[in-house]
Amino acid sequence: MPVLVKDANKCVGCLVCMFSCGRAHLAVGLESSCIKVRSQGGISRGFSVFVCRGCEDPPCARACPENALVVRKGGGVLLREDFCTGCGHCVKACILDAIGWNNNKNKPVICIQCGECAKNCHYKVLEHRKT
Amino acid sequence: MIKEDTLKKILYIDLSKKKFWVEEREDLFSQFIGGTGVAIKLLQENCDAQVDPLSPDNPIIFAVGPLNGVFPIASKTVAMFKSPHTGNLGESHAGGRSAIALRMAGYGAIVIKGKSLKPLYISIHGDNVYFRDATTLWGLEEGVSTGALIRRQETGAGLRTIMRIGPAGEKKITYASVTLETYRHFGRLGLGAVFGSKNLKAIVVSGKRDLKVRDFKRYREYYLNLLKQLAESDKMKKYHELGTPANVMPLSLSRGIPIKNLSTDFTEGIENISGETFAEKHLGRRIACSHCPVACIHLAALRKPYEDEPYFYRTVYLSYDYELIYALGTMLGVTKAEGVLRLIEAVEEMGLDAISTGVILAWVTEAFEKGIINEKMTEGIIPQWGNVEAYSEIIKKIVFSKGEFFEDLGKGLDYVSSKYGGKDFSLTYGRNEMPGYHTGYGAHIGYLFGARHSHLDSAGYAIDKEAMIKPIDEKEYAEKIFNEECWRQILSSLVICFFGREIYTPSVVSECLSLLDYNLNEEALMDIGRRIYQEKYRFKIQCGFDMENIQLPKRIFETPSSLGNLNEDFARKIVTNLKEKIQSLL
16 A cells, blocks of 8 residues: 655645654654655756655565565565664665655664555645555 | 753854864853744853944854754844844844754854955864855856855755855945855844855755753654644734745735835835735746745746847846845835845845835935935946936945945945935934834834834734724833744744744743743742843943934824824833833843
């Protein structure tokens, strides 16, 4: 059940999705958020949104040397934190730049495909598609 | 407050010694909450009231509050300093990415002292603070942007604020602003000049962290409820749709929008610069401050041809607001949206405060008409209502001309009208130029006595609106102005954007704070609000602010307002009542 970026042109850069992602990871703030919003080289040009599209054959899982990322039924991956050594290969493997990094734990923040970001986006930039 | 919260950390930066250190001040944040409350205490601690505002001893203080990064629309940073424009308390608020960046970097406040020998910019990424050379950024001409250059050099994309000054700040024009994220500003009271006096070109702040709340489940429910209200409530509708320019037409109908230096209550063609027209013809994009779903920032796309080359155009995006349409539109008799946008661009390029600049230009026009100033002084420019070309040139000359008259204009309207005459139509309050509401007694008396001489101190126009329906007597007027300003100290200590004030009522604020382990009921909040107002006023008086010797501009009694012709006697009665209330605090 991936989240799709439907129309980044409508993104106002409010970062409400990033805070929603943090809450979905049971946190308050941005350290535990994996979705990212950045301006396209200055705010007048608008924003880009980087979010996990729930690949069926995810390169991040293939890049993990410790089998800490398990391919999830319906797309995306699950993180087995106790297997993860924090090497960061998964982050490099994701061409969408959709994996976050928690500096306190030194481990990746992986999308849990919950759709909270899309649900809280007032401008319908994101869509949570049920597959 | 929550024990582990990093809000209590204050980052001190000494530009003279290129040193930085952190102090933990739980005492300040538990007594004064954050934002404006903590900032005024830090100003008292770090700034002698007698200090020259452009000397190294004037500190720059930025503060955020407990709700930033935790609840939506808590999106503002408070800046405090001694104002080079008024010689008095300087306080300015801005959003953009600043508040979230500061909170996420792990600080509740930053105090910047001293002066660098050479131009520099500071970059703060979490615990790391760097002093970076900015000699190349100083004196940059149009076409190369400080923001773009710093963006390329620094990390933290998406999570950072870049506060910077333009030429006006470098030249220490007393109403120079600080721009952040291209479209937001610490606009009023000359923070830009204080940056310039310290050889400080810019500040970058970024960070990322998780914060703690007392009861996560309850927090999540409460958060979602507030988010829903902010996104869907009718109370927020005007900010969503047309933005603040929604007020242009209603205020013009009620005669509340000042026209041509408030010399008349009517102008042709005001509908051409209404919120509706801007939206229909120019609105190109809407953006938001970090952690605010409202997206009130409206960017107009202005397509400009190159005069010397056919088939070449550039499109610039400019943010417009009610205040800018007033100051650079109606006030100057400019009633074409393109004209207003071109003046906004000129002001942005220089890094000036738009309101002060517009009011000064309006006075210049009238003073020229009356023969108080002449063509020789203006270096050949003839200021005329509606003449966008002439105004653009004057804006540049305020910053760059070495002529005596333009150098004087760079010190503000109070200075100029004291020197050249024309005080009767000089629209200043405590040396600060007038905001865009000629709605009645509440607005004007609010500007005169507000701690910042701003329309945001007590929103007097809202009280005037009530008075339009049901008359308010002098006692009640004073009380409403006073109480609103006290309550606003709390909102700006949290720091909530005032646009969210109808959602963040005292009971909501109390509830939000309880989730952060602040045990403050509504009464306790009002007490703290009064206390903060008191501390600000104490500082003002130490700086020489004299309540007995300030006056309302004569002009406001000559042109009808939303409440009709204003009566001087009645205004004086309200002032007497308000003074008593403020005195009782001191």
